[in-house]
Amino acid sequence: MSRRSRNSRAWRYVWSDIRRDADARALVLASEGEDWNYGRLEFSDSDSEADFSPVMVPPVPSAVPVTGESYCRCDSQAETSHNPRLRGFYLVKDCHCGEDDQEFDWVWDVGSRSTALLSCDDRKVNFHSEYSCGTAAIRGSKELVDGQHFWEIKMTSPVYGTDMMVGIGTSDVNLDKYRHTFCSLLGKDANSWGLSYTGLLHHKGDKMNFSTRFGQGSIIGLHLDTWHGTLTFFKNRKCIGVAATELQNKRFYPMACSTAAKSSMKVIRSCSAPTSLLYLCCARLRQLLPDRMDTLDVLPLPPGLRHLLHHKLGWVLSLNGGFTEESADDPEPCFQVAPRAGPSSSGSDSEGCASDPEACRRKRCRWT
Numbered sequence: 001m002s003r004r005s006r007n008s009r010a011w012r013y014v015w016s017d018i019r020r021d022a023d024a025r026a027l028v029l030a031s032e033g034e035d036w037n038y039g040r041l042e043f044s045d046s047d048s049e050a051d052f053s054p055v056m057v058p059p060v061p062s063a064v065p066v067t068g069e070s071y072c073r074c075d076s077q078a079e080t081s082h083n084p085r086l087r088g089f090y091l092v093k094d095c096h097c098g099e100d101d102q103e104f105d106w107v108w109d110v111g112s113r114s115t116a117l118l119s120c121d122d123r124k125v126n127f128h129s130e131y132s133c134g135t136a137a138i139r140g141s142k143e144l145v146d147g148q149h150f151w152e153i154k155m156t157s158p159v160y161g162t163d164m165m166v167g168i169g170t171s172d173v174n175l176d177k178y179r180h181t182f183c184s185l186l187g188k189d190a191n192s193w194g195l196s197y198t199g200l201l202h203h204k205g206d207k208m209n210f211s212t213r214f215g216q217g218s219i220i221g222l223h224l225d226t227w228h229g230t231l232t233f234f235k236n237r238k239c240i241g242v243a244a245t246e247l248q249n250k251r252f253y254p255m256a257c258s259t260a261a262k263s264s265m266k267v268i269r270s271c272s273a274p275t276s277l278l279y280l281c282c283a284r285l286r287q288l289l290p291d292r293m294d295t296l297d298v299l300p301l302p303p304g305l306r307h308l309l310h311h312k313l314g315w316v317l318s319l320n321g322g323f324t325e326e327s328a329d330d331p332e333p334c335f336q337v338a339p340r341a342g343p344s345s346s347g348s349d350s351e352g353c354a355s356d357p358e359a360c361r362r363k364r365c366r367w368t
Contacts, residue, residue, distance in 0.1 A: 065158035066197060070217025071236045072097035098154065098219050098237075099268045106142035106151075106254070106270050113138040114175045124156065124266040127258040132161070135185045137175040137257035140270070144168070144252045148279055149224040150315050151254055151270040152234075159197045159215045161260035166220050167194035167202075168231060168252040175257075185257040192255065193244055195220065195233055201243055211240045219268065221319070224252060227275040238291075238320050271315055282309065282316045291320045 074097055107122040115136035117126045127136040140151075153166050163184040169192030178185050186194025187202025194202045201210035214220060214235055221234030229248035233240040256265050273279050282295075289295055295317040296306055309317060 065160040066213050066215030069215040071219040101269045104270045105272045106140045109141040114179050126264045128261045132261040134180040135178040135259050137185050140254035148273045152221045152268050154266045154268045155216050155218045156266045157264040164197045164258045165194040166256045169255045182259045282313045
């Protein structure tokens with residue numbers, strides 16, 4: 001009888017250890033699937049380094065997609081024939097609610113992306129088409145300089161995982177830096193600001209509560225005012241608040257990032273306008289009129305002027321939310337107007353941040 005070599009005996013011990021670890025992982029995964037009603041899905045929801053221990057950490061609640069935050073409530077959002085074992089995951093049809101614009105000032109940049117695919121004329125970005133092993137990011141095709149810039153991004157997939165964010169950043173932001181690390185990329189340094197789907201606002205590595213969560217179907221709007229140097233966020237076309245100030249004389253790109261597998265976002269509006277008297281008048285009108293009121297329908301305007309305002313500054317006049325949702329007793333306009341000459345009137349919050357910058361900074365200003 002031939003004697004087994006030492007190499008074969010060593011390999012036997014190695015394979016036995018591998019089988020033991022695999023059985024332990026399978027047992028843990030099976031128990032987790034029963035607790036959370038999950039099927040065989042891979043989630044990328046870890047903020048820490050990879051753990052090679054044989055015992056797996058139970059999934060955190062961020063693996064469950066956010067629901068109930070959609071812009072619309074149409075019946076096409078979810079089919080009844082969904083898999084009951086995959087809680088929060090439905091068979092979603094294409095929903096085009098809120099997608100009325102036909103012309104776009106910018107789209108996603110094909111040359112500035114990380115682990116992402118583009119479609120719909122480069123307006124829709126698909127992150128991690130198969131599985132996720134880190135953070136994918138992308139930026140817009142146009143640098144935002146002087147003027148007023150407004151864009152909206154619609155969440156077209158389940159929103160879950162470590163983070164899915166929208167925001168702005170300079171050209172110094174490295175979109176590939178964390179492609180193998182799960183993190184909140186936007187806001188990790190001083191060159192970017194990012195709003196997470198969890199409602200946290202990120203900048204310089206810090207984070208703070210800013211809004212409620214957003215999920216699939218939510219429309220997140222951003223208004224970059226280079227004249228006043230402010231960045232304002234909107235959720236489902238209602239103002240959330242001013243996220244940053246003192247952004248004058250800086251150049252930014254619109255950005256988005258995601259750690260979730262098979263996640264997607266879509267640019268449904270991107271427009272720019274100079275900071276002219278026409279814009280300032282429209283912004284002031286939006287402040288004075290109540291929410292949920294169509295400015296162009298209420299005002300007795302000539303047909304030519306109505307057509308011009310609709311195509312040039314319709315986004316200013318159509319947004320519901322001249323004030324933030326933080327407090328009805330202490331409102332703060334999300335649109336700013338140029339300060340008037342002379343001392344400002346006291347005791348009126350409707351004058352906005354321009355008439356009382358210190359009050360604005362105390363109320364909603366996050367970072368400077």
